[in-house]
Amino acid sequence: xxxxxxxxxxxxxxAVALFVAIAAPLIALTDxxxxxxxxxxxxxxxxxxxxxxxxxxxxxxxxxxxxxxISLTVGIVSQVCNSLIGVxxxxxxxxxxxxxxxxxxxITNLMLAIPSLIFALAIMAILGPGLVxxxxxxxxxxxxxxxxxxxxxxxxxxxxxYIQAARILGYxxxxxxxxxxxxxxxGPLIVIATLGMGGAIxxxxxxxxxxxxxxxxxxxxxxxLSEAREQITTAPWLSVFPGLAIFVTVLGxxxxxxxxxxxxxxxxxTRRGA
Amino acid sequence: MSDPLLxxxxxxxxxxxGKTTYNAVEEVxxxxxxxxxxxxxxxxxxxxxxxxxxxxxxxxxPLSLAAGRIVLDxxxxxxxxxxxxxxxxxxxxxxxxxxxxxxxNPLSPIGKQIAEMFVxxxxxxxxxxxxxxxxALRQVRVPSPERRIRxxxxxxxxxxxxxxxxxxxxxxxxxxxxxxxxTTALDVTVQAEIIxxxxxxxxxKGTAILMISHDLGLVANMCRRVAVMYAGRIVEAQPADAxxxxxxxxxxxxxxxxxxxxxxxxxxxxxxxxxxxxxVPAIAGYPAGCRFNPRCSEATDVCLTVSPEAxxxxxxxxVRCHHHG
Amino acid sequence: MLVVLVRRLANIVPTLAAVIAVIxxxxxxxxxxxxxxxxxxxxxxxxxxxxxxxxKEMGLDDPLPTRFAKYVAHTAMGDLGTSxxxxxxxxxxxxxxxxxxxxxxxxxxxxxxxxxxxxxFIAALKPGSVVDTISMVGAISGLSLSQFWLGxxxxxxxxxxxxxxxxxxxxxxxxxxxxxxxxxxxxxxxxLLARTTRAAVLEVLNADFVRTARSKGMSERRVVEWHVxxxxxxxxxxxxxxxxxxxxxxxxxxEKLFSWPGIGSLLVDSVFQRDIPTVxxxxxxxxxxFLVINTLVDMAYVAIDxxxxxx
Numbered sequence: 001x002x003x004x005x006x007x008x009x010x011x012x013x014x015a016v017a018l019f020v021a022i023a024a025p026l027i028a029l030t031d032x033x034x035x036x037x038x039x040x041x042x043x044x045x046x047x048x049x050x051x052x053x054x055x056x057x058x059x060x061x062x063x064x065x066x067x068x069x070i071s072l073t074v075g076i077v078s079q080v081c082n083s084l085i086g087v088x089x090x091x092x093x094x095x096x097x098x099x100x101x102x103x104x105x106x107i108t109n110l111m112l113a114i115p116s117l118i119f120a121l122a123i124m125a126i127l128g129p130g131l132v133x134x135x136x137x138x139x140x141x142x143x144x145x146x147x148x149x150x151x152x153x154x155x156x157x158x159x160x161x162y163i164q165a166a167r168i169l170g171y172x173x174x175x176x177x178x179x180x181x182x183x184x185x186x187g188p189l190i191v192i193a194t195l196g197m198g199g200a201i202x203x204x205x206x207x208x209x210x211x212x213x214x215x216x217x218x219x220x221x222x223x224x225l226s227e228a229r230e231q232i233t234t235a236p237w238l239s240v241f242p243g244l245a246i247f248v249t250v251l252g253x254x255x256x257x258x259x260x261x262x263x264x265x266x267x268x269x270t271r272r273g274a
Numbered sequence: 275m276s277d278p279l280l281x282x283x284x285x286x287x288x289x290x291x292g293k294t295t296y297n298a299v300e301e302v303x304x305x306x307x308x309x310x311x312x313x314x315x316x317x318x319x320x321x322x323x324x325x326x327x328x329x330x331x332x333x334x335x336p337l338s339l340a341a342g343r344i345v346l347d348x349x350x351x352x353x354x355x356x357x358x359x360x361x362x363x364x365x366x367x368x369x370x371x372x373x374x375x376x377x378x379n380p381l382s383p384i385g386k387q388i389a390e391m392f393v394x395x396x397x398x399x400x401x402x403x404x405x406x407x408x409x410a411l412r413q414v415r416v417p418s419p420e421r422r423i424r425x426x427x428x429x430x431x432x433x434x435x436x437x438x439x440x441x442x443x444x445x446x447x448x449x450x451x452x453x454x455x456x457t458t459a460l461d462v463t464v465q466a467e468i469i470x471x472x473x474x475x476x477x478x479k480g481t482a483i484l485m486i487s488h489d490l491g492l493v494a495n496m497c498r499r500v501a502v503m504y505a506g507r508i509v510e511a512q513p514a515d516a517x518x519x520x521x522x523x524x525x526x527x528x529x530x531x532x533x534x535x536x537x538x539x540x541x542x543x544x545x546x547x548x549x550x551x552x553x554v555p556a557i558a559g560y561p562a563g564c565r566f567n568p569r570c571s572e573a574t575d576v577c578l579t580v581s582p583e584a585x586x587x588x589x590x591x592x593v594r595c596h597h598h599g
Numbered sequence: 600m601l602v603v604l605v606r607r608l609a610n611i612v613p614t615l616a617a618v619i620a621v622i623x624x625x626x627x628x629x630x631x632x633x634x635x636x637x638x639x640x641x642x643x644x645x646x647x648x649x650x651x652x653x654x655k656e657m658g659l660d661d662p663l664p665t666r667f668a669k670y671v672a673h674t675a676m677g678d679l680g681t682s683x684x685x686x687x688x689x690x691x692x693x694x695x696x697x698x699x700x701x702x703x704x705x706x707x708x709x710x711x712x713x714x715x716x717x718x719x720f721i722a723a724l725k726p727g728s729v730v731d732t733i734s735m736v737g738a739i740s741g742l743s744l745s746q747f748w749l750g751x752x753x754x755x756x757x758x759x760x761x762x763x764x765x766x767x768x769x770x771x772x773x774x775x776x777x778x779x780x781x782x783x784x785x786x787x788x789x790x791l792l793a794r795t796t797r798a799a800v801l802e803v804l805n806a807d808f809v810r811t812a813r814s815k816g817m818s819e820r821r822v823v824e825w826h827v828x829x830x831x832x833x834x835x836x837x838x839x840x841x842x843x844x845x846x847x848x849x850x851x852x853x854e855k856l857f858s859w860p861g862i863g864s865l866l867v868d869s870v871f872q873r874d875i876p877t878v879x880x881x882x883x884x885x886x887x888x889f890l891v892i893n894t895l896v897d898m899a900y901v902a903i904d905x906x907x908x909x910x
Contacts, residue, residue, distance in 0.1 A: 110617050114886055117848030122625060125870040205745050206852045210867055232755055243748030251743035330814055364816030376807035380906060381829045391815060426905045
């Protein structure tokens with residue numbers, strides 16, 4: 001995909017999603033949780049309710065708008081968490097090597113052996129449903145990739161002698177890591193983080209759909225889909241809009257990530273996971 | 275020269291760089307006789323490699339052949355169709371590249387890569403082609419060829435791989451071999467062997483060689499005539515012994531002077547290695563007038579403004595200089 | 600060859616052991632054990648004395664290291680414990696569900712490979728063309744879809760509205776029942792494979808040895824057949840192996856959506872019922888499967904790329 005176009009389209013979609021999330025109280029029509037009115041149950045999309053209403057008579061449009069808050073919060077927070085963990089571990093592992101490196105590499109291999117959604121599922125099983133547990137589960141299970149990349153970058157810089165040169169100049173370890181290594185990783189990292197946000201949103205939707213994430217009545221897009229399932233024959237629009245919202249947001253993030261990759265990481269360090 | 279094998283006339287290769295188009299190579303003209311070894315010398319970035327690619331018809335975006343003629347055996351080929359060029363490549367013109375490691379398919383046995391030539395151009399079946407491949411390996415003096423044909427490129431040394439490349443290139447006895455820095459990536463001890471091998475095989479098959487290198491000494495030893503390129507232009511062309519005995523262009527003089535010769539300079543009382551001051555200009559920043567003027571100790575006003583024409587020299591030579599032409 | 604396979608499979612064991620340890624520890628931390636979960640739901644109120652007896656019976660009162668040791672020992676002998684819920688051996692529960700899951704996962708992956716790889720190839724051979732653009736737009740869209748949402752939409756369209764296919768269940772296990780779940784599951788990997796293949800082929804097309812091949816006078820088609828194919832395949836094979844992991848994660852949701860009687864839906868159900876031995880067993884099986892697949896992929900890699908063979 002041409003870098004320029006991806007960047008702009010993706011950026012626009014993400015900006016729209018962010019705007020919707022932030023401005024939710026202003027642009028929503030009703031309260032997403034409390035605005036239930038059984039008299040309005042299961043009305044198809046129309047003038048009064050642009051996306052229709054659900055079985056409890058809540059306006060779908062408003063719920064989707066508020067749902068953006070949940071999805072984006074989960075996406076951003078969990079990805080920041082993953083990046084922090086991954087970079088710290090990878091950087092230090094590559095830098096100091098030895099036993100610490102062995103340990104980190106071992107743990108990373110372990111993490112990679114367990115599919116991340118299943119790991120998150122297991123953690124959710126222990127912690128119980130809810131936003132906080134979701135953030136913990138998703139924030140702790142996807143750091144392996146950034147860890148690998150960070151570590152590889154440090155090792156590459158090591159082999160090129162940058163680090164040794166800095167040491168000879170008398171730079172302290174922390175200073176080297178921050179001023180020499182980190183700027184080199186930043187590009188690929190941002191790309192991974194952006195793409196990871198999309199993954200986190202999809203994961204949240206899946207977990208909420210299963211009933212293990214955000215539980216009704218809270219308007220997570222995933223939980224809305226799990227509610228919608230029952231009414232698929234009578235009220236199909238309930239299934240369309242939340243999924244569409246997920247699609248548009250994740251698509252935006254993926255396009256943005258792609259576009260960023262062409263700018264920040266042209267040597268395709270991150271291409272393996274596409 | 276009457277009836278040359280290859281004539282390049284006024285070649286201009288354009289480089290498309292976003293909004294502007296640069297001329298990477300301009301007004302390049304030379305001739306190569308049948309069976310003749312011709313050398314093209316210059317520093318990296320002077321355009322010699324892309325000239326070679328242009329002759330092979332292998333230029334890809336953003337490079338393109340903008341003007342000039344390439345005449346092979348009396349026929350113009352610069353506008354030949356892709357299919358016509360394909361028929362020429364491998365059969366009449368062959369090329370070997372600088373990096374033998376990456377120039378061979380890492381996943382295919384070398385015997386097969388040689389045999390491909392016979393299957394492609396002589397319509398042979400694979401088993402016969404493999405026999406011929408073994409024979410070709412023997413010709414380039416690879417030991418135990420019957421075993422080696424099943425080896426993969428990574429199992430061979432650099433020199434060996436280059437021998438394989440030579441075997442591939444000469445498999446169908448082409449009329450012209452274009453060799454782009456074939457020894458640059460090899461150990462010094464191996465270089466001489468490879469050059470000797472090339473010279474010997476080409477002489478035996480009557481193949482002309484276009485030898486491209488940055489090493490003037492190497493080229494002058496091997497070739498009958500030498501052309502020196504600088505910043506996309508040929509600045510001097512002479513027979514090999516003449517170019518060493520009586521170099522005309524200041525750049526050529528600089529190149530010859532910078533060749534370290536054991537004892538020679540010490541005898542003259544000089545301690546440091548000679549160098550040509552300055553660096554090769556980038557394509558986008560070619561100087562006005564004579565392109566060599568920023569680095570030339572003899573540059574005058576006319577050199578800064580007017581681009582010198584090619585002055586013919588005896589024995590089909592030329593030089594492009596205001597002061598020495 | 601067989602010796603190498605066995606040796607490589609043996610390499611999985613330490614990782615597997617570590618995974619068992621992690622999962623076990625995770626679940627031992629579970630605040631509510633099965634019995635109190637029953638109380639939470641309010642469905643059954645059990646006499647505390649009965650609860651005590653049940654706990655003793657299930658060995659929940661032993662100290663952690665003992666429980667862990669017992670668990671490892673049992674697992675090594677193929678006994679994954681007894682389900683809290685149904686009192687059946689976990690191995691039996693999982694055994695019933697193994698084949699449907701395998702069918703689903705392999706069909707989905709086959710679909711992804713058969714559609715995605717050629718698509719990526721064609722896109723790379725004609726970069727910038729209409730085919731390329733459409734394929735890549737399609738691919739990135741496929742990656743952005745929620746797979747269960749896709750399943751839901753497919754279900755609505757093909758099963759409920761058009762009535763061409765059944766909307767859920769395993770039925771006779773035939774293609775009619777397999778189709779929708781497999782497609783829903785396979786679209787994601789298909790999209791990724793298309794992109795990866797395209798990138799790999801483009802990279803190979805720019806390689807030096809392809810230039811050599813062209814200089815031999817080969818037609819573009821021959822260049823692709825003789826030189827590009829195998830080299831691009833290397834990267835594609837690695838991606839396929841990795842994709843199995845995310846495929847199995849997504850399979851959990853798709854199975855639940857389509858009421859597919861596989862390990863994924865068993866896992867979800869067990870989590871809700873706090874049936875810890877079953878949960879552990881399911882996760883263990885999934886991880887083992889993934890590791891085995893990756894080992895096989897590694898070996899396929901060796902078969903394709905001779906540079907690794909001689910290590």
